[in-house]
Amino acid sequence: MSDNKNDFVKEITNIEDDFAQWYTDIVRKAELADYTPVKGFIAIRPYGFAIWENIQKYADEKFKEHGVENLSMPLLIPESLLNKEKDHVEGFAPEVAWVTIGGGNKLEEKLCIRPTSETIFDTMYSKWLSSWRDLPYKYNQWCSVVRWEKETRPFLRSREFLWQEGHTIHETAEEAKNFTQEMLNVYQDIFENLLAIPALKGQKTETEKFAGAEATYTVEALMLDGRALQGGTSHYFGQNFTKPFDVKFQNREGKQEYAYQTSWGISTRMIGAVIMVHGDNRGLKLPPKVAPIQVAIVPVAANKPGVIEKATQIYEDLNKKFRVKLDTREQYTPGFKFNYWEMKGVPVRLEIGPRDIENGQCVLVRRDTLEKITVKLDNLEEEIQSLLEKIQNNMFKMAEELRNRKTSVALNMDEFIEKINSNQGYIKTMWCGDPECEEKIHELTGAKSRCIPFEQEKISDTCVCCGKKADKMVVWGRQY
Amino acid sequence: MSDNKNDFVKEITNIEDDFAQWYTDIVRKAELADYTPVKGFIAIRPYGFAIWENIQKYADEKFKEHGVENLSMPLLIPESLLNKEKDHVEGFAPEVAWVTIGGGNKLEEKLCIRPTSETIFDTMYSKWLSSWRDLPYKYNQWCSVVRWEKETRPFLRSREFLWQEGHTIHETAEEAKNFTQEMLNVYQDIFENLLAIPALKGQKTETEKFAGAEATYTVEALMLDGRALQGGTSHYFGQNFTKPFDVKFQNREGKQEYAYQTSWGISTRMIGAVIMVHGDNRGLKLPPKVAPIQVAIVPVAANKPGVIEKATQIYEDLNKKFRVKLDTREQYTPGFKFNYWEMKGVPVRLEIGPRDIENGQCVLVRRDTLEKITVKLDNLEEEIQSLLEKIQNNMFKMAEELRNRKTSVALNMDEFIEKINSNQGYIKTMWCGDPECEEKIHELTGAKSRCIPFEQEKISDTCVCCGKKADKMVVWGRQY
Numbered sequence: 003m004s005d006n007k008n009d010f011v012k013e014i015t016n017i018e019d020d021f022a023q024w025y026t027d028i029v030r031k032a033e034l035a036d037y038t039p040v041k042g043f044i045a046i047r048p049y050g051f052a053i054w055e056n057i058q059k060y061a062d063e064k065f066k067e068h069g070v071e072n073l074s075m076p077l078l079i080p081e082s083l084l085n086k087e088k089d090h091v092e093g094f095a096p097e098v099a100w101v102t103i104g105g106g107n108k109l110e111e112k113l114c115i116r117p118t119s120e121t122i123f124d125t126m127y128s129k130w131l132s133s134w135r136d137l138p139y140k141y142n143q144w145c146s147v148v149r150w151e152k153e154t155r156p157f158l159r160s161r162e163f164l165w166q167e168g169h170t171i172h173e174t175a176e177e178a179k180n181f182t183q184e185m186l187n188v189y190q191d192i193f194e195n196l197l198a199i200p201a202l203k204g205q206k207t208e209t210e211k212f213a214g215a216e217a218t219y220t221v222e223a224l225m226l227d228g229r230a231l232q233g234g235t236s237h238y239f240g241q242n243f244t245k246p247f248d249v250k251f252q253n254r255e256g257k258q259e260y261a262y263q264t265s266w267g268i269s270t271r272m273i274g275a276v277i278m279v280h281g282d283n284r285g286l287k288l289p290p291k292v293a294p295i296q297v298a299i300v301p302v303a304a305n306k307p308g309v310i311e312k313a314t315q316i317y318e319d320l321n322k323k324f325r326v327k328l329d330t331r332e333q334y335t336p337g338f339k340f341n342y343w344e345m346k347g348v349p350v351r352l353e354i355g356p357r358d359i360e361n362g363q364c365v366l367v368r369r370d371t372l373e374k375i376t377v378k379l380d381n382l383e384e385e386i387q388s389l390l391e392k393i394q395n396n397m398f399k400m401a402e403e404l405r406n407r408k409t410s411v412a413l414n415m416d417e418f419i420e421k422i423n424s425n426q427g428y429i430k431t432m433w434c435g436d437p438e439c440e441e442k443i444h445e446l447t448g449a450k451s452r453c454i455p456f457e458q459e460k461i462s463d464t465c466v467c468c469g470k471k472a473d474k475m476v477v478w479g480r481q482y
Numbered sequence: 483m484s485d486n487k488n489d490f491v492k493e494i495t496n497i498e499d500d501f502a503q504w505y506t507d508i509v510r511k512a513e514l515a516d517y518t519p520v521k522g523f524i525a526i527r528p529y530g531f532a533i534w535e536n537i538q539k540y541a542d543e544k545f546k547e548h549g550v551e552n553l554s555m556p557l558l559i560p561e562s563l564l565n566k567e568k569d570h571v572e573g574f575a576p577e578v579a580w581v582t583i584g585g586g587n588k589l590e591e592k593l594c595i596r597p598t599s600e601t602i603f604d605t606m607y608s609k610w611l612s613s614w615r616d617l618p619y620k621y622n623q624w625c626s627v628v629r630w631e632k633e634t635r636p637f638l639r640s641r642e643f644l645w646q647e648g649h650t651i652h653e654t655a656e657e658a659k660n661f662t663q664e665m666l667n668v669y670q671d672i673f674e675n676l677l678a679i680p681a682l683k684g685q686k687t688e689t690e691k692f693a694g695a696e697a698t699y700t701v702e703a704l705m706l707d708g709r710a711l712q713g714g715t716s717h718y719f720g721q722n723f724t725k726p727f728d729v730k731f732q733n734r735e736g737k738q739e740y741a742y743q744t745s746w747g748i749s750t751r752m753i754g755a756v757i758m759v760h761g762d763n764r765g766l767k768l769p770p771k772v773a774p775i776q777v778a779i780v781p782v783a784a785n786k787p788g789v790i791e792k793a794t795q796i797y798e799d800l801n802k803k804f805r806v807k808l809d810t811r812e813q814y815t816p817g818f819k820f821n822y823w824e825m826k827g828v829p830v831r832l833e834i835g836p837r838d839i840e841n842g843q844c845v846l847v848r849r850d851t852l853e854k855i856t857v858k859l860d861n862l863e864e865e866i867q868s869l870l871e872k873i874q875n876n877m878f879k880m881a882e883e884l885r886n887r888k889t890s891v892a893l894n895m896d897e898f899i900e901k902i903n904s905n906q907g908y909i910k911t912m913w914c915g916d917p918e919c920e921e922k923i924h925e926l927t928g929a930k931s932r933c934i935p936f937e938q939e940k941i942s943d944t945c946v947c948c949g950k951k952a953d954k955m956v957v958w959g960r961q962y
Contacts, residue, residue, distance in 0.1 A: 036606065036609065038555075038556050038602065038606065039563060039602075039605060040556055040558050040559075040560060040593060043557070044556070045553065045554065045606050046554040047553055048551035048552065048553045048621060050553075051551075051553045051554055071528035071531075071532070073526055073527055073528045073531045074525065074526040074644060075525050076520055076523035076524070076525065076642055077523070077628065078523060078579075078628075078642070079520075080519055080520060083519060096585065096586055097585055097586075098584075098585075099581045099583065099584040099585075100581065100582065100584070101580065101582075101595065102580065102582045102583065103579065103580040103582065104578075104579040104580070104630040104641075105576065105578075105579075105630030105632070106577075106630075113520060113579075115581070115595075122518065122519075125518070125519060126516065126518065135811075135813065141528060145626075146554075146625075148557065148558075150584040150586075151585075152585070161584075162556060162557050164554060333615065
């Protein structure tokens with residue numbers, strides 16, 4: 003293991019000096035994404051996109067286990083449809099992109115690029131639905147959406163982002179509500195088991211809920227710098243959309259009834275979370291399950307007879323079971339390659355040179371702890387399998403420790419301010435439920451409510467802000 | 483097997499009466515797609531989208547075997563970028579959709595929704611490329627594009643369509659040219675082995691090639707009504723884009739050189755081809771390899787004891803290996819369900835009733851031949867496996883016979899006109915290479931050149947149109 007970072011890796015800003023610049027450096031140096039000529043629109047490069055493909059594959063299988071089917075709805079939505087649900091249009095109209103010219107002609111009605119697709123799903127659902135026997139519809143699409151954000155950062159907040167949007171309708175309110183929880187649990191599963199990030203599950207406050215929803219549920223994650231990130235949301239709409247869009251069915255009693263609706267989404271912002279939860283001064287650090295490359299093989303003294311041959315043989319064996327890269331680039335030294343693959347966040351580096359070959363062994367280096375392990379080539383596959391599992395578990399544990407270290411309790415506003423300024427992170431408090439207190443807390447601390455966690459604790463009897471009686475525990479944090 | 487079509491299936495127009503209406507009926511009745519409030523934009527419903535997912539999976543694996551990596555480029559392209567390559571902008575500018583307002587403000591420069599992404603790929607390639615060691619870039623994206631077509635038809639020609647667009651750059655012209663052929667061969671593989679449609683491979687004429695390309699290669703397919711469909715294209719650009727976009731690298735001699743480029747795409751129009759090559763008056767007919775449901779199980783006398791249980795057990799056994807649907811809907815008769823699954827194009831229907839159970843057997847009905855086969859439950863899995871293979875092969879054979887039956891040779895224009903009017907289909911002729919003859923043939927017959935096939939035959943020495951010396955054989959056809 004080299005302790006000197008070479009020039010290549012030096013180009014990454016120290017995490018302690020400037021977190022935002024460190025983040026941007028990783029995005030660009032690890033070739034995850036790049037800026038394009040259109041402000042706020044990024045190009046996701048193959049290495050970043052392969053992370054997204056792994057997330058998609060995992061999530062899509064889970065969705066399908068819950069009976070979800072994929073489809074494709076149109077990219078463009080007429081203004082009149084967007085306007086049908088009052089809260090929704092107020093929430094989204096200010097940040098949409100409008101198509102006004104098509105095929106050389108000014109359009110009679112302008113069309114927005116979907117910022118989200120409730121309005122178009124409900125339009126089609128109203129055409130398709132007739133009986134309770136047709137229900138539920140559990141449909142999803144993987145696509146991109148456009149929201150004209152003012153401030154943008156790659157993956158975290160961009161004017162176009164890739165996501166999945168699931169839209170379901172159900173026969174009863176209860177079934178729909180249950181489904182929002184099922185999907186929220188899938189999101190928690192993705193965060194914890196795939197991305198090795200602890201997820202805080204709860205309900206959004208009225209102020210923070212989705213425009214047009216009855217209730218919004220969320221999984222929240224905490225970044226290395228103590229800022230929070232909304233990771234995925236699942237909304238219950240009741241009949242808020244199905245009424246204006248006339249999505250109704252003949253129920254079991256033979257009467258017309260409006261369907262009960264949900265929607266739920268996760269996006270490429272998850273890639274931002276992976277960077278900001280696990281990364282360090284050497285660069286990216288990827289959990290094995292989501293890493294596009296799980297093992298990078300670096301031959302040492304590659305010009306010596308037999309080294310490349312042996313490395314190639316190992317590559318071919320391992321590649322049947324893992325995602326493996328063999329780095330035979332002649333223009334770089336092994337030391338450069340060690341740093342390079344660390345920077346790219348590959349969980350395990352495999353070094354093999356002439357002496358290793360003589361001894362029937364190789365060296366494995368863990369990206370999470372930088373520990374070096376010499377292993378026999380005989381049972382290499384088992385060693386790597388077990389090491390990848392260890393790394394996955396250890397990365398979750400480290401992220402959990404970070405989250406715990408950066409979670410504070412506050413009984414009053416002085417404590418709140420002191421703790422968020424000294425320790426950033428999550429602040430747990432009691433809250434009376436008044437949006438005015440929420441607003442005041444935001445003004446005083448810059449923190450917003452993350453959620454009302456499902457797992458409640460009784461911290462005190464009084465609101466952290468106004469001191470009145472309070473029975474809800476809320477977690478707050480400054481956010482991305 | 484029921485010979486009477488019930489009301490449900492009667493809603494499909496007879497293929498002989500009105501081919502276009504038959505097509506639209508299938509698209510809608512089989513729930514493949516539906517119209518939306520935005521003209522020319524369709525919603526692809528889950529059953530149609532599942533066909534696309536099967537195509538995607540097959541194609542994506544093949545691409546990756548050829549070293550292709552996926553990424554994501556922005557949806558919007560600034561006008562100035564689109565304008566950089568002269569032929570390209572002339573080809574595409576008239577049919578794009580323009581975004582002129584974003585976030586409530588008029589944009590300084592209008593942005594088009596990508597009609598294709600050569601211009602944005604080249605912009606990014608020029609940022610990323612520096613040395614011959616970086617090459618090749620073999621990148622692809624699965625996305626949707628928008629082209630403001632005047633006449634639209636679901637899957638065949640819509641203002642938005644889903645596709646993949648691969649864009650590669652190479653160190654040498656030869657390598658790039660070879661890669662266009664590799665991808666064309668993948669397309670042929672998809673058409674023939676997945677979709678059971680014979681593909682005609684060849685080069686487009688100058689008139690028909692892609693705007694901005696040096697050469698366009700194509701796979702063409704012939705529909706039931708004798709019209710041709712361009713199935714997939716692969717373009718060689720030379721340095722046509724890399725020069726204006728400054729995509730250059732230091733070559734092995736240390737000099738700056740512009741890269742050599744390709745692009746290649748297939749789209750959801752393939753679903754249209756599957757409908758129009760294989761369908762019949764009963765509805766859709768899907769090749770087993772691409773069918774979302776390969777076996778539909780219909781219990782007969784489902785109210786008799788043990789029938790549902792046995793059907794469920796068969797479902798669970800088969801579902802491990804095949805894509806299976808068990809139809810337990812109580813509101814429909816078995817007869818209705820037989821027609822329903824025929825209409826949906828499911829390759830094999832499995833009927834099981836009390837007497838079958840007594841005899842340890844069930845009935846399999848082939849969608850391609852409507853043949854009924856009684857088989858023992860003991861080796862059901864093997865029977866179905868072999869039957870699905872037989873159906874796949876037979877459907878290809880039937881499509882090949884159609885193609886052969888509808889291919890004619892013409893030595894002069896009288897023959898050409900007579901044959902295309904009587905038999906529609908492909909017309910093989912010699913052609914002198916003059917675009918004026920091509921134009922005249924189009925005027926006289928409505929047929930366009932499909933391609934100059936790679937497999938040439940010497941039909942005569944003279945051009946079918948002008949009678950001058952000709953050494954190219956061209957296949958012509960009226961097109962979708």
